[in-house]
Each structure stands twice: as structure tokens, then as C-alpha cells.
Amino acid sequence: MKFCSNCGAAVARRVPVGDSVPRWVCDACGVIHYQNPLVVAGAIPEYEGRLLLCRRAIEPRYGYWTLPAGFMENGETVAQAAARETMEEAGARIEIAEPFSMISVPYVNQVHVFFRARLLHPGFAPGEETLEAQLFDEAALPWKDIAFRTVGLTLKCWVEDRRQGRFTFHAEDIAAG
Amino acid sequence: MKFCSNCGAAVARRVPVGDSVPRWVCDACGVIHYQNPLVVAGAIPEYEGRLLLCRRAIEPRYGYWTLPAGFMENGETVAQAAARETMEEAGARIEIAEPFSMISVPYVNQVHVFFRARLLHPGFAPGEETLEAQLFDEAALPWKDIAFRTVGLTLKCWVEDRRQGRFTFHAEDIAAG
Numbered sequence: 001m002k003f004c005s006n007c008g009a010a011v012a013r014r015v016p017v018g019d020s021v022p023r024w025v026c027d028a029c030g031v032i033h034y035q036n037p038l039v040v041a042g043a044i045p046e047y048e049g050r051l052l053l054c055r056r057a058i059e060p061r062y063g064y065w066t067l068p069a070g071f072m073e074n075g076e077t078v079a080q081a082a083a084r085e086t087m088e089e090a091g092a093r094i095e096i097a098e099p100f101s102m103i104s105v106p107y108v109n110q111v112h113v114f115f116r117a118r119l120l121h122p123g124f125a126p127g128e129e130t131l132e133a134q135l136f137d138e139a140a141l142p143w144k145d146i147a148f149r150t151v152g153l154t155l156k157c158w159v160e161d162r163r164q165g166r167f168t169f170h171a172e173d174i175a176a177g
Numbered sequence: 178m179k180f181c182s183n184c185g186a187a188v189a190r191r192v193p194v195g196d197s198v199p200r201w202v203c204d205a206c207g208v209i210h211y212q213n214p215l216v217v218a219g220a221i222p223e224y225e226g227r228l229l230l231c232r233r234a235i236e237p238r239y240g241y242w243t244l245p246a247g248f249m250e251n252g253e254t255v256a257q258a259a260a261r262e263t264m265e266e267a268g269a270r271i272e273i274a275e276p277f278s279m280i281s282v283p284y285v286n287q288v289h290v291f292f293r294a295r296l297l298h299p300g301f302a303p304g305e306e307t308l309e310a311q312l313f314d315e316a317a318l319p320w321k322d323i324a325f326r327t328v329g330l331t332l333k334c335w336v337e338d339r340r341q342g343r344f345t346f347h348a349e350d351i352a353a354g
Contacts, residue, residue, distance in 0.1 A: 001182040005201075005210070008180035008187070018305065021250065024182075033182070037249050038213050039288055072214050073198065077281035077350045078288055099279060099348045102290070104254035111216055111255055113279070128195065169346040171276045173254045 006031045037109040040150070041081035042069025044158055045094045047119035050135040051155070054089045056147055057131045064147035067114060067154065068092070082115045090133040091125025094118060099169060101154045107176035112150040116167065138162070149174050183208045214286040218258035219246025219328070221335055222271045224296035227312040228332070231266045233324055234308045241324035244291060244331065245269070259292045267310040268302025271295060276346060278331045284353035289327040293344065315339070326351050 001024045004011050009028035016023055016032050024033040044067055045052035053065045068089040072081040079096045086094050094117040103112045124133035136142070138159055146152040153172060161167045178201045181188050186205035193200055193209050201210040221244055222229035230242045245266040249258040256273045263271050271294040280289045301310035313319070315336055323329040330349060338344045 003180055003182050003185035005178040005180050005182045005188075008185050010185070011182075034248070035251055036215050037251055039216060071211070072288075074212055074214060074286040075283050077283050078279065079281070079348070079350070080283075099346070102255065102276060102279065104256070106252050106254050106257075109251040111249070169276070171256075173256070 001033055001035075004029060004031060005033065035109075037106075037111055039072040039078065039081070040069050040110055040112040041072045041078045041085060042067045042112065042114045042151070042154075043082040043086045043094055043096065043117040044100060044114055044154065045086060045090075045092060045117045045119040047122050047135055050137050051141070051158075052086075052090060052092060052119055052124075052133060052135055053142070054126065054133045055131040056129065057126075058129045061147035063131065064145050065142045065151075066147040067151050069112065069114070069151070078113050079115055082113070082117070086117070088127045089130045091127060092123075092133065093120045095120060098167075100167065101150075101157060101170040101172065103150045103153060103171075104173045105150060106173070112148075112154075114150075114154045178210055178212075181206060181208060182210065212286075214283075214288055216249040216255065216258070217246050217287055217289040217327070218249045218255045218262060219244045219289065219291045219331075220259040220263045220271055220273065220294040221277060221291055221331065222263060222267075222269060222294045222296040224299050224312055227314050228318070228335075229263075229267060229269060229296055229301075229310060229312055230319070231303065231310045232308040233306065234303075235306045238324035240308065241322050242319045242328075243324040244328050246289065246291070246328070255290050256292055259290070259294070263294070265304045266307045268304060269300075269310065270297045272297060275344075277344065278327075278334060278347040278349065280327045280330060280348075281350045282327060283350070289325075289331075291327075291331045 004026035068086040181203035245263040
């Protein structure tokens with residue numbers, strides 16, 4: 001950020017009075033422009049024991065598989081965001097169940113939240129961001145071609161939980177590297 | 178937002194191509210300025226069965242009681258944010274345990290996440306945002322003077338869970354009104 005979104009003047013990077021970290025500060029109008037982490041909301045859609053994954057038609061990670069997920073928008077709940085992203089990316093209607101994983105990814109300033117979900121119909125209509133949507137048996141999950149570490153970690157926890165016969169909530173952090 | 182933070186030109190509110198909701202768009206440099214929900218991270222610090230609350234020295238809700246909580250910053254995990262806010266608001270060191278509640282508040286574009294936590298020492302040094310910090314027995318919790326609905330709901334769930342002898346994760350939404 002280089003200009004003030006409030007008044008258009010140039011902004012400076014410094015620690016405001018009473019604060020402890022540098023911010024973009026506008027000396028013209030006094031507004032401090034905070035920058036905060038984004039929430040990525042996703043779903044783990046199940047249908048008769050299989051999981052719905054989408055193969056990405058966009059960068060980053062073009063061609064790799066992901067659970068349907070994307071940036072939460074203003075005015076919606078985390079669960080609504082997960083259902084919306086599933087509709088946008090897979091053309092699939094789901095019924096959201098309980099939250100399953102919350103994963104902080106501080107080096108990209110994101111928090112990923114995935115919900116267990118029930119796929120209502122096994123038909124898909126992938127959106128522009130998706131090459132194909134497909135149901136996977138556990139044994140066929142494409143572990144080597146998963147787009148994001150949060151998705152891989154969520155799938156790993158899901159598989160382990162199912163083997164143990166009980167699903168719990170998983171809070172995890174992913175460090176850089 | 179009225180000006181482009183990237184180039185300083187005036188921005189317009191419209192639906193970008195391929196999108197479905199209005200954004201602030203800069204026609205001069207092409208940047209789309211997304212606005213997304215903020216994460217508020219907080220703690221439920223316990224010490225010998227009592228809970229730590231802080232009485233607010235700032236608006237909104239000056240003089241009302243809250244669990245220590247605040248906006249998550251870039252570069253930290255949700256748990257780190259909760260511990261930092263507890264230090265800033267109560268001058269209290271805690272050991273973060275498991276996440277306890279995740280509450281969407283879509284009408285203010287926020288997601289509140291509270292962690293169970295163990296207060297390491299019963300001494301406090303409230304920061305500038307806090308009038309006083311105090312440990313409360315369950316029977317003495319100031320239910321009528323709680324600052325925020327997410328804090329009241331989290332405390333209610335905590336009290337019910339303790340009575341049942343087992344703590345679980347609570348996902349909730351709070352609607353306007």
C-alpha cells in the first residue's frame with residue numbers, strides 16, 4: 001500500500017503512537033491502514049464414504065487437487081462461505097456439518113477453516129476455477145497432487161479420524177518451509 | 178474506500194468481470210480492493226477454577242467486562258494472537274490450550290475464536306485498554322455487564338460444559354438484532 005484509501009495522499013510506514021508494530025499511516029487525514037489475516041473457508045464434502053475434490057484451473061497450483069475452499073467474504077458466516085465456495089468451484093450443493101479443522105498459516109497471513117459436509121447430489125458443474133470435480137475413495141486420494149498443505153493436513157486428519165471411528169476438531173499451525 | 182492504495186487514483190464501486198459482488202475497483206491501475214472479515218482472537222484464562230475478565234477502558238463498551246481478545250495480526254497464529262491480547266489487556270501470561278468457540282458475526286464482518294487457557298500467575302498488570310483485571314468464580318460472573326455477545330455466549334458454553342464435566346468445541350453464529 002502506498003496511498004491512503006481515505007484521502008488519496010501518500011502514506012508512510014511507521015509505528016503509530018500507542019502501538020508496537022509498523023502500520024501504513026496517513027499523515028494527511030490521520031487514518032491508520034491496518035492489514036490483517038484472511039479467513040479461507042472450505043468443506044470436506046462426503047458422499048457415500050467418498051470425498052469431493054476439485055482440480056484447480058487457476059494459479060497458484062494449477063492442475064492440483066483441492067477441497068473446495070476460498071476467501072470468506074464480508075456479510076457471511078464461515079459455514080456460509082464454505083458452502084458458497086463449494087457451489088462456485090464444484091457446482092455442488094452441500095449440507096454443512098461441524099467444523100473439522102482450523103489451521104493458522106502465519107507466513108501467508110491466513111487461517112483455513114474446513115467443515116465436514118454432506119454432498120446432497122453426486123452431480124457436479126465445475127466453475128471457471130475448476131478443471132474437474134471428482135469423488136474419491138479413501139484409497140484413491142491423490143496425496144501427491146494436493147494443491148495446499150492445509151488441504152493435505154485436513155485430509156490426513158479426516159482419514160485418521162475415520163479409521164478411529166470418531167471425528168474430532170483439529171487445531172493446527174503450519175510454519176514456513 | 179475512495180482512493181486506490183496502489184496508485185492513488187479514485188476508485189469505483191462495481192462488480193468486476195467474472196465476479197458476483199460489488200468491489201472497489203481502480204480503473205487506473207486495475208487493482209481490485211477486496212474487503213474481508215477480521216478474526217478476533219481471545220482467551221478464557223483459568224486459575225484455580227476462576228476465570229480472568231478485563232473491564233474495558235476504551236469504547237466500544239467502556240466499563241463493561243470482557244474476556245481478553247482482539248484483532249489477529251499478520252504474521253501470527255490464532256493462538257499467538259489470543260496470548261498476545263491477554264498480555265496486552267491484562268498483563269497476564271497464559272498457556273493456550275484447545276480452541277473452545279468459533280463464532281461468526283456476519284453483520285460486523287468478524288469471526289471470534291476463543292481458546293481455553295491456563296493463567297500462569299494470578300498477578301495482573303492491565304494495559305491502557307483495561308480499567309481492571311479480575312478473577313471471577315462462576316457464581317460471581319458479571320452476566321449483566323458483559324461487553325460483547327460473543328463473550329457472553331462463550332462464557333455460557335464454558336459454564337455449561339464445566340457442569341457437564343467435559344469441554345467440547347462450539348461453533349456458533351450470531352445474527353444482528
